[in-house]
Amino acid sequence: MIRNIILIICDTLRQDYCGCYGGYAHTPNVDMVAREGVMFTHFLPASFPTGPFRKDILTGRFTFTYHAWRGGWQEKDYLITDAFNKAGFTTALIGDTMTVGSFDSHFQYVDFIRGQGPVALYSVDFKLPLPADENKLRTPRERLQALMEQWVRWRGEEDRFAPRVFKRAHQWLENFGRKAKRFFLMIDSFDPHEPWNPPRYYIDQYDPNYEGDELFEPAYAPSGYASEKEIQHMRAMYAGEVTMVDRWFGFFLEGVKYMGLWDDTAIILTTDHGFYHGEHGLIGKVELDRDGTIIRRWPLYDTIARIPLIIRIPGGPSGERYSVLCQTPDLMATIYDLAGIEIPNTCQGKSLIPVISGKADEIRDITITSHTYVTDKECRCPSSIRTEDWLYIYGGDEWQYELYNLKEDPGQENNILQKNQDIAEELHKRYISWLKEVGCPEVSIDLRSKFNDKPRESLPYAKLI
Known part of the structure; x- marks a missing residue:
């Protein structure tokens, strides 16, 4: 024991x-x-x-x-x-x-x-x-x-x-x-x-x-x-x-x-x-x-x-x-x-x-890492959506949206989103589905529901975490 x-x-x-x-x-x-x-x-x-x-x-x-x-x-x-x-x-x-x-x-x-x-x-x-x-x-x-x-x-x-x-x-x-x-x-x-x-x-x-x-x-x-x-x-x-x-x-x-x-x-x-x-x-x-x-x-x-x-x-x-x-x-x-x-x-x-103990090969097929959503109404933060093969950067209002093939580019140096927008959009859908599964407040889900690969031009100066 x-x-x-x-x-x-x-x-x-x-x-x-x-x-x-x-x-x-x-x-x-x-x-x-x-x-x-x-x-x-x-x-x-x-x-x-x-x-x-x-x-x-x-x-x-x-x-x-x-x-x-x-x-x-x-x-x-x-x-x-x-x-x-x-x-x-x-x-x-x-x-x-x-x-x-x-x-x-x-x-x-x-x-x-x-x-x-x-x-x-x-x-x-x-x-x-x-x-x-x-x-x-x-x-x-x-x-x-x-x-x-x-x-x-x-x-x-x-x-x-x-x-x-x-x-x-x-x-x-x-x-x-x-x-x-x-x-x-x-x-x-x-x-x-x-x-x-x-x-x-x-x-x-x-x-x-x-x-x-x-x-x-x-x-x-x-x-x-x-x-x-x-x-x-x-x-x-x-x-x-x-x-x-x-x-x-x-x-x-x-x-x-x-x-x-x-x-x-x-x-x-x-x-x-x-x-x-x-x-x-x-x-x-x-x-x-x-x-x-x-x-x-x-x-x-x-x-x-x-x-x-x-x-x-x-x-x-x-x-x-x-x-x-x-x-x-x-x-x-x-x-x-x-x-x-x-x-x-x-x-x-x-x-x-x-x-x-050798009884399972995996426990989840997607991970989400994020700053907190506390300032969503003023400014949406970036989040990282990761699978075994892909890293999708949801840029929110502060950063460009990005996509990386982790098998070919493990250092995440070559953003291939523009040529693979369909993959990014599918990962975005999985992100929204995951937020619903964990009981994320509806206001944050609604603010993130639309795929938009460009950050906002005008942002509030101070952010919170």
Whole structure:
């Protein structure tokens, strides 16, 4: 029996940087869990980005159709923590992601490590030189300098956030987890999300002797402002952050073993999304103005939407890779299955256990990844509709509509919609049918029902997510 479940979310962890997925970042601990467990290569978020993803995690629903980033729960939302609490599990959430402290997640124990957020640090009492041209960094300037003021007070690697998160999770296991009859622990690390600030010895593994602007928290904008050398170093800083996170993830896993929990605890590692490091001519996740206002939501190509999912089940298969299409609500259904708890009818996901056990080859033939629909009446957001063979970008009002043949063009570099509009229109129909199936509000379905391959010329300036 699986007695305990540990779910680790490492924010903004790109699949193609993890060693086990063929990435070039050094991730020996992530790779170890993959060897002892199973990997999913086509796992995609449903709701994008950070906050909406975690609402999907807690409810097992496609919440982008009716939830905004902020705001409370609705009647249709039954949280997985409620089910686990009722079943006698000890439940705990430990992390530094802003969402840990932003809404009631119904965990019995919550440990929120502060400091990563919209930097409630604006009390800067001295000025530090920025490591790059201010116009190449995410503003406002006061926020950047506040971040740097915090960093100079760190005495070493262990003062950074990922080490603190995994050390606190280790402490919780020591004091509570190993004594519990059964537990569900969720660790929510904001790293490797930017700002990328690992010790220099991590960055030098990937780009030693670099001289130039360091885009440790780059401007969210089309990538033309950064040189290829700067983009390459930005990737090195990110890879260094990934490797630092992996080290402290390994520290935590060693604790699981030493405390005798390894043989009856399932370990699940995933993330909420990736990050554009210049791919598709973009840097960031959405376009921001110099005041930090979202002015354009971008399409969600595989760079940002194909995310890692690794599941280690004691006594389960090891070293397997599955290419089945699956999404965030499916992970929740899987966790219910692992715990031996009946999947509630409010959960819209499908368990991956039949795939892992060899009883099923697929659980869904289409996935939808989207920004939230909260601003539909003013401005419709882009969404990505994916099948095994095709990626259709529904541009909404903000982006052109696009179509990619994933067998011939896995990097999504050649938009073939104009020559294959019939395929795009058919995928659009499937998109609308899917929205009806998941109970999307009629107003959003009606606003999306017509296929129109051109974005609007006039848009409201500010967008919401």
